[in-house]
Amino acid sequence: MSTLSLPKVLSSLVMHIEPLLASAAEYQLGEQVTLMPSSLEWIEVSTPSCVKRVRFEQVCSTQLIDYVLQDQWVSSEVDLSLIKAQILKRSNVVVCGLPVNGGYLDLWHHDGEVRGCFSADLGNTTQHRSMLLVALALDYPLEDALVLARAYAQSTQMGMWPTERDAFLDIVCANFSKLSDIGWQFECQSVEAFAPVDSEKLTLYPVVDSVQWVKQLLELDVKTTQLRIKDPNAQGLEQDVAHAIALGLQANAQVFINDYWQLAIEHGAFGVHLGQEDLAVADLNAIQQANLRLGISTHGYYEILRAMAFNPSYIALGHIYPTTTKQMPSLPQGVHRLKLYQQLIGNTFPTVAIGGVDLSRVPVVWDTGVSSVAVVRAITQSNEPAIAIEQLNQCLVEREVKDDN
Numbered sequence: 082m083s084t085l086s087l088p089k090v091l092s093s094l095v096m097h098i099e100p101l102l103a104s105a106a107e108y109q110l111g112e113q114v115t116l117m118p119s120s121l122e123w124i125e126v127s128t129p130s131c132v133k134r135v136r137f138e139q140v141c142s143t144q145l146i147d148y149v150l151q152d153q154w155v156s157s158e159v160d161l162s163l164i165k166a167q168i169l170k171r172s173n174v175v176v177c178g179l180p181v182n183g184g185y186l187d188l189w190h191h192d193g194e195v196r197g198c199f200s201a202d203l204g205n206t207t208q209h210r211s212m213l214l215v216a217l218a219l220d221y222p223l224e225d226a227l228v229l230a231r232a233y234a235q236s237t238q239m240g241m242w243p244t245e246r247d248a249f250l251d252i253v254c255a256n257f258s259k260l261s262d263i264g265w266q267f268e269c270q271s272v273e274a275f276a277p278v279d280s281e282k283l284t285l286y287p288v289v290d291s292v293q294w295v296k297q298l299l300e301l302d303v304k305t306t307q308l309r310i311k312d313p314n315a316q317g318l319e320q321d322v323a324h325a326i327a328l329g330l331q332a333n334a335q336v337f338i339n340d341y342w343q344l345a346i347e348h349g350a351f352g353v354h355l356g357q358e359d360l361a362v363a364d365l366n367a368i369q370q371a372n373l374r375l376g377i378s379t380h381g382y383y384e385i386l387r388a389m390a391f392n393p394s395y396i397a398l399g400h401i402y403p404t405t406t407k408q409m410p411s412l413p414q415g416v417h418r419l420k421l422y423q424q425l426i427g428n429t430f431p432t433v434a435i436g437g438v439d440l441s442r443v444p445v446v447w448d449t450g451v452s453s454v455a456v457v458r459a460i461t462q463s464n465e466p467a468i469a470i471e472q473l474n475q476c477l478v479e480r481e482v483k484d485d486n
């Protein structure tokens with residue numbers, strides 16, 4: 082159970098929040114949220130994972146408040162670099178609808194950097210605030226709540242959860258076309274679209290930690306796999322990467338290398354898989370110019386929109402269910418959210434669902450429309466990997482076209 086406690090001055094938001102909660106319940110996007118009046122000066126959002134205090138404006142009194150949102154601007158004379166410096170200094174300051182050349186920016190702090198998104202229209206502030214609070218109450222991280230809020234602020238369909246790409250805005254990143262208009266510089270260059278994968282070969286996608294596993298999988302006719310060796314000091318790392326790449330070429334299969342993009346380029350890999358943090362440090366242009374495919378991990382709306390801006394070869398969506406394979410900083414997404422992410426991406430890029438997927442869960446994951454399902458334990462911890470692969474493959478067959486009428 083989650084609660085959203087609203088101070089009296091914000092009681093006019095209730096009529097906007099209620100239909101949004103109903104829409105979220107219909108899509109099964111999270112715990113039930115109870116709306117409560119409050120005598121506090123701030124909004125309190127309490128979810129199973131955290132309690133957050135949110136306040137609109139009043140940038141001065143930030144002590145007890147997790148997010149102070151400045152969302153009303155009387156002047157368009159704003160200095161973006163000063164505002165970014167302020168956000169860097171005070172990580173709980175969130176700036177929404179900042180007027181810039183040609184549109185508006187939403188800006189927030191993320192791990193020592195300022196992140197932002199851009200929209201040509203501001204939309205409706207009440208709708209913006211309502212969706213922001215609903216999304217936080219559903220335990221979406223701040224950046225996803227902000228992206229959803231701006232999409233909903235522009236909607237004319239009251240109470241309808243934003244689902245299509247057109248509803249969402251642009252992420253400020255190296256590939257954003259209006260960087261110079263808004264006066265934002267990035268250290269890295271923009272990058273052209275990455276080479277495509279063969280989507281017929283991208284269905285079952287085992288992720289494994291040794292070249293022996295890669296060999297075994299290719300012998301079992303697996304057509305896409307990933308070598309994921311987490312220790313950069315592992316003995317024989319380069320030989321293993323080179324060997325896995327050569328095996329992939331021999332088998333005419335799509336072998337992705339996790340993290341080690343320089344080695345992947347050097348040895349002519351089919352592709353590399355990078356996480357969000359790797360995106361900031363990897364030379365994406367070098368990867369693209371070497372004609373390697375690029376897969377990008379994402380964990381929610383903001384990261385999906387950012388990944389889409391880089392035109393990768395596929396977008397991984399996770400983690401869907403709890404997993405013991407990797408410590409995850411985010412919450413499991415679940416299949417209902419996965420379905421909406423898939424709808425947002427549509428046919429623009431192939432998608433890969435990952436995290437906690439086993440044979441019993443594959444059908445419901447596959448039903449969301451994703452292009453591929455990545456698994457670790459479902460194969461590596463099976464007593465009979467060949468049978469596990471056969472059973473998983475049997476679920477990943479062409480979907481029936483559903484008639485919604």
Ligand SMILES: Cc1ncc(COP(=O)(O)OP(=O)(O)O)c(N)n1
Binds near residue numbers: 286288307435
């Ligand atoms: C297909 C696929 N999806 C997601 C991941 C996770 O990648 P990343 O976020 O870089 O985390 P690590 O794998 O590096 O721990 C993946 N490897 N493959």
Ligand SMILES: Cc1ncsc1CCOP(=O)(O)O
Binds near residue numbers: 404406
């Ligand atoms: C590498 C990775 N990235 C997100 S979840 C995950 C591990 C998935 O492993 P499993 O299929 O065993 O849950």
